[in-house]
Every structure is written in C-alpha cells, then in structure tokens.
Amino acid sequence: MLSMVIHAQTLGSKLDKTTLALGEVGVLRINISGLQGKTVSSAPKNELLPFHFEEVKDSTHIQPDDYERIIEFAVFEEGKFTIPKLDFKIGDEIYYTIPYEVEVVNTAQKGDVIHDIMKNKEVKLEIQDYWELYKWYLLALLVILALVFIIYQFIRYARRRKDSPAVMTNQTLRELENLKKKKFIEKGDYRSFYVELIEISRSFITRQYKIPADVLLTDDLIDVMKVNNAISPENEKIVEEIFLRGDLVKFAKTFPDQAAMQKDLDEIKNFVKRSAKDLEVEQLRTGV
Missing domain, CATH: 1.20.120 (Four Helix Bundle (Hemerythrin (Met), subunit A))
Structure with missing residues (x-):
C-alpha cells in the first residue's frame, strides 16, 4: 500500500496478490482522495496495464472529492512480470503509482490425473436431429446444383440459338x-x-x-x-x-x-x- 500527500491530494495503489496462478484473476486498485474538484486523466479503459496483463475488467468510480479505478487482470504465461509506475494527471500535476512485480506460476503438477466432471453419454440421434445438423449443408448443395443447372441450360440455349x-x-x-x-x-x-x-x-x-x-x-x-x-x-x-x-x-x-x-x-x-x-x-x- 502506498500513500502520498501532495498539495492535499492522496494517491494510493494496492495489488491484492503478487503471486498468481496461470489465468488467475488479480486486482489492482488506484485511489485518489482530496481532489477538491480537480479532474483526473489516465490511460484509456483496458489500456492501463502492459502487454502481458490481460485486462478482464476496468471500472472507474468518480465523486467530487474521490477517484477510484479497479483493474481486474490475468496473465497466461509463466514467469515474473512488472506492472510499471502508472501516471495519473490530477489537475495540471502528474503523479505516479509504485511499480509491482507479479510472479505467475503453473499450479498443475506433472502426473496429475484429470477427472471428467461426468462420463460421456451416448445420445441417439433421430432423423430430425440429423436434419438440424446438416440442413444448411444440404440446402447449400441444392442451391449449387440449381445454379449449375441454370448455367448449363443458359449455355445450351445460347449455343442452340447461335446455331439456329x-x-x-x-x-x-x-x-x-x-x-x-x-x-x-x-x-x-x-x-x-x-x-x-x-x-x-x-x-x-x-x-x-x-x-x-x-x-x-x-x-x-x-x-x-x-x-x-x-x-x-x-x-x-x-x-x-x-x-x-x-x-x-x-x-x-x-x-x-x-x-x-x-x-x-x-x-x-x-x-x-x-x-x-x-x-x-x-x-x-x-x-x-
């Protein structure tokens, strides 16, 4: 947790976890208090975090004296990744959050047995089911055959007309x-x-x-x-x-x-x- 008081504005940021599993969602919160009516400018929605951080949700809540931005994210590669200092412009002044290092680990262990939630179930398909599955392919085939027939008849007529x-x-x-x-x-x-x-x-x-x-x-x-x-x-x-x-x-x-x-x-x-x-x-x- 970082808090700085500058000209009565307090900028704070908090990362809920520094170690994440692959695909696990982490949350970064940025809070600014004591705005005294000043505007806050930062990166656009879903563009605040760097490349490896897949933003799941980016929401902002603004009140006359308070600002809160909550970023939910996930990382889908193993390794250590850095959330750099993020800049926020408050009025005419620019302020920065502290950087964070996030470690992403693969929690699956070699040899783990994966169990299906339920066994596969055989389903007997009726004629109606097959129709629903393949009707568009059949209709497309019929359209193609109709077009081929029309083209053939047109060429035949044109040739016959030419030789009349x-x-x-x-x-x-x-x-x-x-x-x-x-x-x-x-x-x-x-x-x-x-x-x-x-x-x-x-x-x-x-x-x-x-x-x-x-x-x-x-x-x-x-x-x-x-x-x-x-x-x-x-x-x-x-x-x-x-x-x-x-x-x-x-x-x-x-x-x-x-x-x-x-x-x-x-x-x-x-x-x-x-x-x-x-x-x-x-x-x-x-x-x-």
Missing part, C-alpha cells in the same frame, strides 16, 4: 453483302469473287444442313446432296451450277462477265433465304 437456322441465314447474308462491298464484280476480279462466294456457301451448307461441304470436293458434295435430300431440287441445282462454275474459274477454264457474277451472287442469296423452307421439309420428312 435464322441466325445462320442472317450471318451468311451479311457475309454475302460484305463480299459485294469488296467490288470484285465491278473490278472484273472473277477469281477472287468465286473463291469467296464458294467458301461462304460451303460454310453455310455445312452449318445449316449438317453436310460436310467444307471438306468435300465439288463432285462428291453434289453426290452427297442428291443422296441426302436435305436440300430442295431447286436449291440443289443452283448450288451445283455455281460450284461447278467456280471450279472452272479457279482453273482458268471460263471467264464470266459482271452480269454472270451478279446473277450467281443473287442466286446464292436466294438459296440462303429459301434454306429455312428446306429445313422445315426435312423436319417433316424425318419426324423431328
């Missing part, structure tokens, strides 16, 4: 329009014109009719179209004539004029536009 006849038709018509803008017809560049026209047409037949036109030679493609019957005779004739003419142009065996090139471009456009009717007929024939 209407989309294929519009895409090919745009490609044919871009071919026209290159002005191969006006320049008389029949070779470049027919190379691109045949390439666009082969790609369209492959995607729209599921016929491997992109890898078949012209004669083989014509034979497959006749056997397959997916393309109407009218459209089949247009494809056959233009593809054969394209081969002749490629090997410089014919030299079509602008009118012939424009006619072939228009015929392929009409073929692409009529393709939807071919697919409708094919679906009715196969019962799809």
Whole structure:
C-alpha cells in the first residue's frame, strides 16, 4: 500500500496478490482522495496495464472529492512480470503509482490425473436431429446444383440459338453483302469473287444442313446432296451450277462477265433465304 500527500491530494495503489496462478484473476486498485474538484486523466479503459496483463475488467468510480479505478487482470504465461509506475494527471500535476512485480506460476503438477466432471453419454440421434445438423449443408448443395443447372441450360440455349437456322441465314447474308462491298464484280476480279462466294456457301451448307461441304470436293458434295435430300431440287441445282462454275474459274477454264457474277451472287442469296423452307421439309420428312 502506498500513500502520498501532495498539495492535499492522496494517491494510493494496492495489488491484492503478487503471486498468481496461470489465468488467475488479480486486482489492482488506484485511489485518489482530496481532489477538491480537480479532474483526473489516465490511460484509456483496458489500456492501463502492459502487454502481458490481460485486462478482464476496468471500472472507474468518480465523486467530487474521490477517484477510484479497479483493474481486474490475468496473465497466461509463466514467469515474473512488472506492472510499471502508472501516471495519473490530477489537475495540471502528474503523479505516479509504485511499480509491482507479479510472479505467475503453473499450479498443475506433472502426473496429475484429470477427472471428467461426468462420463460421456451416448445420445441417439433421430432423423430430425440429423436434419438440424446438416440442413444448411444440404440446402447449400441444392442451391449449387440449381445454379449449375441454370448455367448449363443458359449455355445450351445460347449455343442452340447461335446455331439456329435464322441466325445462320442472317450471318451468311451479311457475309454475302460484305463480299459485294469488296467490288470484285465491278473490278472484273472473277477469281477472287468465286473463291469467296464458294467458301461462304460451303460454310453455310455445312452449318445449316449438317453436310460436310467444307471438306468435300465439288463432285462428291453434289453426290452427297442428291443422296441426302436435305436440300430442295431447286436449291440443289443452283448450288451445283455455281460450284461447278467456280471450279472452272479457279482453273482458268471460263471467264464470266459482271452480269454472270451478279446473277450467281443473287442466286446464292436466294438459296440462303429459301434454306429455312428446306429445313422445315426435312423436319417433316424425318419426324423431328
């Protein structure tokens, strides 16, 4: 116990124990009397003691002439630890408590037998108990499965939409329009014109009719179209004539004029536009 009288203020501190067991709670009390209305300032709540001291409770009681601060703390390491001088500002003056040394010991002895308070008891779980234990995991799994299904359906729909006849038709018509803008017809560049026209047409037949036109030679493609019957005779004739003419142009065996090139471009456009009717007929024939 320390008491100091300075200008009528008395600062005192008291530590209830200097030896503590691991985790045991100690109490430090700081008292100031004779304040005569002066204010007291110190470290904030739960921050008065140094690092190793775990503050459990920090309470302050203030009256016009008296001040009391009670710190309950515990230490969870063995050894000797010091509570240093703690400063308190009373009015304009600073005062200090005396330091304390606290020894923390482990009271458990090697070989001590630890007895359970009561024996473990087996509890039989019912279906309701298992539901309460695992319901959130099951619900989370169901949500994940639902999300996977929705994503799968969305991707499937988007892919199917991308491969739909209407989309294929519009895409090919745009490609044919871009071919026209290159002005191969006006320049008389029949070779470049027919190379691109045949390439666009082969790609369209492959995607729209599921016929491997992109890898078949012209004669083989014509034979497959006749056997397959997916393309109407009218459209089949247009494809056959233009593809054969394209081969002749490629090997410089014919030299079509602008009118012939424009006619072939228009015929392929009409073929692409009529393709939807071919697919409708094919679906009715196969019962799809």
